[in-house]
Each structure stands twice: as C-alpha cells, then as structure tokens.
Amino acid sequence: MGAKNRIIYLLYTLLFISLFYAVVAFLIIPDMKRAGDLKENISQLESKLKILKEKNNDLQNSFMELTWYKGYLKYFENGFSKKDLENLLIIYGNDVTVKKVNENVEKNYKTAKYLVSMKIETPKNFYSFLNYVEENRIPIKIEYPIVFEKKDLIELRFNITIFSF
C-alpha cells in the first residue's frame, strides 16, 4: 500500500468517524435527551395530575355533602320577589298585603324585610305555609311579632325576611 493510499484510507477513516460523530452527537443524542426530558416532563405532569384528581375528588365529596343546600342556592341566586311571596301567600289565605319594611346589605348576602297581613281560616293555614317554605327550601325567615286576631276570619300579621345574594 502506497503512502498516498494510506493517507486516503486515513482520510476515509476520519470522514467515517466525523460522520458517525455528527450523526450520533447532533441527531441521536439530542433525540435521546429529548425523549428523556419528555419522559421526566410526563412523570411530573402525571404527579401534578394525580394531586389535582385527588383534590377534585375531595371537592366532589364536599359538593355532594352540600347538595341538600342547592335548593336554597337557586332562590339565593335568582331571588324570591315580593310578587312571588304574594302569590305564595294567596294559596293559604285572603286579603294578602305585603309591605316592604327595609332592605339590608350584608357582607355576602342581602335581606329584604316585609310586613305581611292576611286573613286565614285556621292557624293550620299558617303551619302549611311554613311547611311549604321548608319543603321547597325557600330562604324565608318568619319573625316576631306574630299576631292572630279573631274577626270574621283570623287576621294574621307577621314579619318575613327574604334572603338573596
């Protein structure tokens, strides 16, 4: 083998090594590294996801525990108007009068106080009204004084506070 050929072989070898190095260093290793990074990224994301899922489950459980209050929330959000109140009271008595006494704004909610006067046949009508309010989860609070006065029918006067957001 001549000296010239030896140099050519050496050059070929160097070319091969350079190409091999270039392919490995600039293609294979970066892709392998990226695969490693992505895997690590996935494991981090999965652990975060696991925590979020646990939190979501806890919140779902809490939400389920509070489901009973959802009925009230509807009236808190949409409000229960004076008209709604009158329409409801008419079912239980006659000559219904509802007068607004005042309105208060608290930190998280609002209240509207009304003076109600109506005529009922028997106190049972009042009990039925209270039962309806409780069963339908209407945020209405009955307040003293409550006066029953017997005339031709029973004249009933009481205060009501309606809660809303």
Place this chain on the structure above:
Amino acid sequence: MDTSLIDDKETYISVKANFKSCLFVNTLLQYTVCKEKEEIRDDYAYFEIEDRFKIAISKEELEKIKKEIPNVEYIISPFLLLYNLFLKDKNEKALWILNQKSFVTVSVFKEGSAFFSRQIKKDEEFRYDEFVKEIIKEFYKSECCYFLEEILIFDAEDFDEDELKKIYEKTLLETKYKKIDLKSELEKLCKEDKFLKYAVKIEKDGVSIPNWIKISIVFIFLFLGGLDIYFRYKNSLLQSQIVEIQNEKISLQKNIEELTKKIALLKSIVPIVQDIKSSNSLIKSNIKNIFELVPDKIVLKRAEFNKKSLVLEGFTPSKREYFKLEKSLKSFYQIRDVKFEKKSGKYLFLSINKEAKVNNGR
C-alpha cells in the same frame, strides 16, 4: 481498438455475481508463458496462476479497461476458463479448444501448466479443420516428443457436426465435443473465490474499499438512521401524551375552580339556612304548642307571639277555666299577669306572659 469496450459485446463480456464484477476478455493481446521461461516484455503485465504458468496481458489493454470500465474487479482470460475446465479431468494429452462466436482459444496443458496457448479471431475464411491442423502442426514444431491423443472442444456457439468429422479426418485424433453455456460458466467463476484466485485482479489506482466494509458502513448508518427515526417517533408519541395530560389538567383545573366557587357559595349559605330552618321550626312549634294548650271552653280573640312574651286575649266561661290554661303557661313563662272583665256572663281576659323559659326562635 477504436470502438468502446462496452459496445464490443463479443470481445468483452461483463459478468456480475455476489457483488463482484468480472470481465471476460477475448482480446488477442494476451498469451500464456511457462514458468520456466524468463520472458519479460515491458508492455505486458504478467499474472501468475498457481505458481505454474503466467498469463500475459497487454498493459495498454488493461489501462483501457480500467479507464472505460472502472467497476471491473477481475479479468477472466479465456486461457483461465480453459484451465478451469482442464482442472476437472486434467487431461494432458489433449488439445483443449474453447469455441466462441468470433474467437477460438486453444491450450495444451503439461504438468498442470498451460505450456502452449493461442487466442485467434475468426475471419470470413476461417475453417475449423484447417485451423486445428495448423495449430497441431505448430504445436509439434515447438514441442517435440509430446504427442496429443485427443481434441476436446468446448462450444459456446453452435458447432457444425460436419466440422467435427472434418477435424477427425484431417487430424485422426479422437474429437470430443461439449456444449457449454459461456455466461453461466463465467458466473460460476466470478461467484466462487476458489476460481477467482486464478482471475486477474485489477489493481486500481485509487483506493478500493472492500465490500464488507462498505456494507458494514451502510448498515451502521442505516442502524443509526433507524435509531433516530425510532427516537423521533417515540418523542412524537410522548409529545402527544403530554398534550393529552395538559388538556386533562386544564379541564380538571377548570372543574376544580367551578366546584370551589360552588362550594364556597353553598358554604356561605349554610349558616343562614340553618338559622332559617331552626328559627321557623321553633316559631311553628311554639305557636302550635300554645294553641293546643288553650282548653275548648276558652275562645281566643287575639294572640300575639313575641320573642320573649305572649299576649292572649279572649273569653272564658269562668276564671277557673282560665287558670287551667295558666297552669300550663307556667312552664313556658316566668312572669304572668291576667286581667278579667265580666261581659255578658263570660269573662274577657287579657293575659300577658313574659320572660319565656324556652327558646321560641328569633
């Protein structure tokens, strides 16, 4: 030779087998030399065959081949093909003839060496019987005391049977004829290393890299390419997995945010609702209790329920009857006061009860 070598399909037959490229060369610029002869011609290259004889090929011819057909690795001489055929039965008393369309190759082997060889191109006046006769004459002229007993013809073309008869008639030597497929014979030679060792290996001016290294390099880079494609494919899968996880994360975060808001709202109304429920329930039970306490004989005219007090007004047939009611009221109110007024045979009473003992709601 004016025409291109590649175009001259009769003189130069190219054969490829097992990644090797061979060229069967019928040129007249070749001959064999016995080992004993020390003949050296500067314009010819000599190739030793098994340390028995040499094949001489014109250097000019070799250069031309290298230049025009650079991929050729081995040159197969017709003498080599005949020698290869000779190695099968080693008949040293025969005139070995290879017949081709335009060429005839003749050899006689002695002690395993080609010591008489001729390569001839057929012309229009070519007659086989005359040719063989002349060749034998020439042989006997150059080599005394060595007699040929038969003629072996290996035919790569269609040989006329009449010619065989004529040859026999002219030479009186037993003539054997065998048809051969030149192409497949050459492929056999080119394929197997044990035959190729007799072929003339072209030493290229440039660097020739062995095939196994070339194939290895190709495989190495194919492997690296495959590896890279695999990693890229895997990365794309991982990337899409990340996108999926991120989407799931976003939807979970959104859900958590909504749930948190709803729960906060619900929690904010819980104490209010509990207060409403208990207060309404207490008021209802208080009113119910008081009305149930009133005896049938007492007729109430007015009942005023306050947080800590109760005012009752009504008619009782007797004071005694009222005190029955007051006895019951005792357990609910600490301070009690009653006033009676007689009206049309009945007592109009006004009962004021204060400081309730029990919680009557707010």
